[in-house]
Amino acid sequence: MKYDFASRERDFGRIVFALTLDRKKLTERIVIARSDEARLRLERGAGEVYYDETRPLGSLLLNFEGDKSGGWNKNAAILRESYGRAIPRMSARWKHAAPAAGYLREKSGSGEPSALFAAVRTWDEYLNCFNLNHGADLLTERLSALYRPFVLYADYKPWEEPAPSAMSAALRDSDSEVSLWYPAKKRTFEVVAAVASLLPVIQYYLHKLNEWGYVFQQCKICGRHFVARSRHYELCGDDCRRVQAALNKQEFDERAKGDKLEQLHENAYNYWYNRLRKLKKGTAADPEKAAAVVAAFKEYRREAVKRKTAVKNGGLSFTDYAAWLAEQQNAVDALMGAMAPKID
Ligand SMILES: [Zn+2]
Structure with missing residues (x-):
């Protein structure tokens, strides 16, 4: 299901980023959907979701959205302006926000789930704050929490160094919340779901890899980085x-x-x-x-x-x-x- 960035009314339910790691198959699965739909998808394969992909382990960490040019925050500024008193007419507000919706639509189609999640959450939050008192302030606060990992994580190379302390320092109480689900009633199948920020998801991920003793390796054929069970593995995949x-x-x-x-x-x-x-x-x-x-x-x-x-x-x-x-x-x-x- 595609998220509708032209929508003017918010659907019920929070949008979650649900991640589950398969230690044996060396894969990650990410589901992005409204909370109930995500649970339905993980439990029964049903549910309307925006994203559901299984990729090689480490893909999220290695392809995480980066934002050195500040595009996300510039876009957020457009959305914030559209709430302003300077634009009293409703139709003019939507018109002002249209380029931002275009930016989000493009990001959501980039194939990178961290970007898709941020795009969908941004528009959802935009609709959420539209008619609230101090909506602009609230939107700014929430979006900056959402985009912070794009700046912090952009220069971070997981194969070179341990997680930067800046990343833990940047975590605020409101950002650090995740929930753990066990949808298959098997303790080994653990899903970590985040709403406000992906920083705790990154930390969870790095922690799991560390706990399993898995390492980042560089493929000696194609030069790409990948996650392996040990230093013994030198090739990234079947190709x-x-x-x-x-x-x-x-x-x-x-x-x-x-x-x-x-x-x-x-x-x-x-x-x-x-x-x-x-x-x-x-x-x-x-x-x-x-x-x-x-x-x-x-x-x-x-x-x-x-x-x-x-x-x-x-x-x-x-x-x-x-x-x-x-x-x-x-x-x-x-x-x-x-x-x-x-x-x-
Ligand atoms: Zn390779």
Whole structure:
């Protein structure tokens, strides 16, 4: 269900941000809805909700909305102004607030649940305070509590440092309230639900990860950060695991190819060496011919190493190298034959 940012009347019930973490599956589930609807969704899969997604564990912390440019607060100022006495006519008030509604609509469509929650809560609060005495003050107070984590958390990198003390210091009594639900009647399935501020949700989250001994890791394939059971895990998900497997195979194939090359090179060397040995020792020994083959062998070795390196660097194909070696073997055979001992 999409939230209606053109709505001029507030629905009943508070909008909650409900988070549940699955330690075994390494996932987080976030439901954003009016309180009753959120409970219905978590208990029975029913209920009208604005958001219900299950993502990899840590996603909320790693993608949390940031607001360095102060866009959220500038937007809040527009909403506050629309309450003012300077705009007595109702229709003019709504017209003044329209660009702010546009900003919120855009934020709610960004896919980031922390932004969606803030957007929906902002308009709900705007409608809530519309006809109240001191409505502008109340709105300012509530929205600044809502947006505070966007400033505090924007520069915070959960994989680098422990939660900044500024974050706990920023918590006021009114912001720190969360409720814990156990909708599945299983104690392990715990939902933390917040209304006024997401700061206690962040703290709850970090605390749970710490309690479980889970860590933030950087994927060695894609470079993204993710939450893992221990430092042992280096890949963020199935996609990167597939890439790694392909790389491993490629490396294996290259090594196997390298081994084959060395083997071929060595066999060819032995071929030459054995022929030379025949000329040096035994009944067929012939020092004069041996000297000629030694010279050819030396030349051959220099050239063979050069060509082997070329194969490794991709300058020469394996097949061409093998063909050249065979050619050289024919050459040394010819040399031996030409110099074969004369038959008296
Ligand atoms: Zn990855």
